[in-house]
Amino acid sequence: MSAHTSPHAPRAFGIDIGGSGIKGAPVDLTTGEFAAERVRIPTPQPATPAAVAETVAELVGRFDLPDDTPVGVTFPAVVQHGVARSAANVDVSWIGTNIEHVLGEAVGRPVLAVNDADAAGYAETLYGAARSTSGVTFVCTLGTGIGTAMVVDGVLVPNLELGHLEIDGHDAETRASDAARDREGLDFEQWAERLQRYFGVIEDLFWPDLIVVGGGVSKHHEKFLPLLHLRAPIVPAQLRNAAGIVGAAALASRAARAAAGGTAS
Numbered sequence: 001m002s003a004h005t006s007p008h009a010p011r012a013f014g015i016d017i018g019g020s021g022i023k024g025a026p027v028d029l030t031t032g033e034f035a036a037e038r039v040r041i042p043t044p045q046p047a048t049p050a051a052v053a054e055t056v057a058e059l060v061g062r063f064d065l066p067d068d069t070p071v072g073v074t075f076p077a078v079v080q081h082g083v084a085r086s087a088a089n090v091d092v093s094w095i096g097t098n099i100e101h102v103l104g105e106a107v108g109r110p111v112l113a114v115n116d117a118d119a120a121g122y123a124e125t126l127y128g129a130a131r132s133t134s135g136v137t138f139v140c141t142l143g144t145g146i147g148t149a150m151v152v153d154g155v156l157v158p159n160l161e162l163g164h165l166e167i168d169g170h171d172a173e174t175r176a177s178d179a180a181r182d183r184e185g186l187d188f189e190q191w192a193e194r195l196q197r198y199f200g201v202i203e204d205l206f207w208p209d210l211i212v213v214g215g216g217v218s219k220h221h222e223k224f225l226p227l228l229h230l231r232a233p234i235v236p237a238q239l240r241n242a243a244g245i246v247g248a249a250a251l252a253s254r255a256a257r258a259a260a261g262g263t264a265s
Contacts, residue, residue: 011035012070012256013063014249015056016116019043019076019089022052024059026069027249032127034242036063047090049097053106060107071109072252074116074244075099078159082113112252115159117141119247120239121149122156124212126250128238135209138202139237142215146173146198150206156251165201172198178217188220192227199230208232214243 009031015024025038039062044051060071075094078085082100099113114122121139124130130137134153141147146163149156163173174180176198181191199211213225214237221236228234239246 012249012253014245015073016244057106070252070256072112072248074119074248079115117147118149120243123243123247125151129212133210138208139212142178144179188223192224
């Protein structure tokens, strides 16, 4: 347990499902910190619904959770009303599958499923780099592709696949992702020119009040963020690898309060 968490603080449980690992921890919703040590189990191969559900059940079973603990799960897909509409780094049999039903049956409690980038972006607005910002926050992870999330006055706008915007005749992430930088041997100045073009289009379309940049490369933010000239402030993400778990837990708590007739904020 973190030194900053309280045993009496409201909690939810977050699970981050990725192509190589399934990670989970209880989250102190007051601080956004883990309330116990995170557990990671390798993602089964192939990552079919039945195999992933079994692993998720094993993960949850390692914690002594009260029955009323909300459970949120990130998933590497477009998630529409609990149903996977795509599949990245998991088995294609997930497409059309209700994630919430499959995993909820496995763990014996309600589960909220959310796109992984959405969960991470939401966490940054509650506990991370955008926690004091109102208006429109655009969160972007630069990695193998470009993951995006948008939160407007605390409300998540789900499944915005803005890494796939067509810019200058190209799918944006094929030119501006960190993988593209590595693949083409770009230095940070060359890559920043592509990021400038990408974020410039985002600004012209959505007029964000703040842009938050995550992904592993964000630890080198001082090498490229100062090279960008945008209307909105652009800052590095703060929660790093914890963001998915924290965001999933927070969204699950929000949904549980709304279902119970409480506030959804």
